[in-house]
Amino acid sequence: MSAKSSASETFRAAQTRSDEIEARIGTDPGSLRMLTGDRPTGALHIGHYFGSIRNRVRLQEAGVEILQLIADYQVITDREGVGDIGANVRNLLLDNVAAGLDPERCTIFAHSAVPALNQLLLPFLSLVSVAELQRNPTVKDEAQSAGISSISGLMLTYPVHQAADILFCKANVVPVGRDQLPHIEQTRVVARRFNDRYGAIFPEPDALLSETPLLLGTDGTKMSKSRGNVVELRMTADETAKRLKSAKTDSDRHITYEPETRPEVANLLLIASLCEGTAPEQIAEEIGDGGGGGLKARVTEAVNTYFAPLRARREELAADPAYVEEVLARGNARANEIADATLAEVREAMGMTYG
Structure with missing residues (x-):
């Protein structure tokens, strides 16, 4: 089978599973846990809103459990200048909450505040080969769009870090566009290989595919x-x-x-x-x-x-900075509870619990 045929087959299977998820949203939303996120690289704009934020709010209102990741560690994957990450994290939280995400019903947290999540990267990296990472088309695309000539180790392992983001909370749904499917497939591979090697712990997450409107910037090029x-x-x-x-x-x-x-x-x-x-x-x-x-x-x-x-x-x-800090602290604490429990399961399955 050619690479093009294989990609088409993968997309058809993902679309079928996505259609099934949409049906479950209407009948059994409580069975779904969704991981979604943004990178705090700057102010969010109307393209982000119509492309993803509005859909998050829709799923929240339908009763789907949502974990909203503020991916501050991902800011350093493809750039040397990171800007004011702290301010960008807080502004991203403000944009999402103002748009309708309810901190009482969803968990909003930052990458760097959840050590156990990032520790999962180590056993997960043992389950994939360098060749598999190098073939991942989204890594190449991200590097090209960022103008990177030399891919860093963090950039190369970006798909596995995303797998840790998704699997630490055992999310079974991830909303993505078609171009992000390779990341979801990599996560499914990591989950399957871990389960086969150490015992069933992780679900194989499905992509929730949607036709997001492609909005151009005011100059007719990509919004940036x-x-x-x-x-x-x-x-x-x-x-x-x-x-x-x-x-x-x-x-x-x-x-x-x-x-x-x-x-x-x-x-x-x-x-x-x-x-x-x-x-x-x-x-x-x-x-x-x-x-x-x-x-x-x-x-x-x-x-x-x-x-x-x-x-x-x-x-x-x-106007209430204390509220913003409280929401982030509460979300970080909840994410840490989940990550610590998952890491404990992983260590026990791998025979790495001592004392």
Whole structure:
């Protein structure tokens, strides 16, 4: 079987399992434990919200148990300059809680605060070969996108670290896009090999696949804070208007939704559509000959209206630093309880309990 055929077969099997999970969300959400997360590399933006945060809140409201990882250790996998990690961790927590994640119903924690989680990396690394790690396409893609010519040991073992993230809490669901499937498959392999070698401890987690909207930045390229082309969740209405005013469109005054031939215009229409709940084609028809100015005005109004409650809630939360610290401390404590229990099971299965 060719590599392309094998990847297609893997995707079909993952999609089947994902469909089954969606059905369970409606019938038995309490049987699902989901691990999801973000890297604290900067402010979250509307692409993060529509791509993942909104879905987390949906699953929380459905009754799925959620562990939200703030992956501060992953910040150092593909960059030398890490910025103010502490501030980024707190801002990421604020964005998620303001968006609707409830610390009373989910566990929000930081990578570096859970030693037992990271200790699982050692036995897990013994279960994979260097060749397997080198073949992982997402490692290559991450390195390429970060402009890295020499892959560090941490970057190479990134998929196994992700396996530890997922397996430490015995998560059985991980929401990902199709491009992240190799990481989930690697985690399933690690779980299977550990269970075969030492005894059944870990579930083989399934991917919850979803078609997340691919939003471009205001310059028509990939959204990136470093490019200054994003609308951050924490921006004010005026900052949002200023950012969207500079958004790239084209010279045709008649607005139409044609993603293939008019990607920048289509992107703005899609943003308005996501905020309003109206089809982008209909929005385009309503704007008609209003040109780029009319389009940007519509998008600005839609974004500011949609995110006004989130921004108000975020401002309220940010005014109470003690609350932020308390939420993080509580989440870290809960994650440590889970990780310590799992590591104890692992050590016993491996015959490494002494005294």
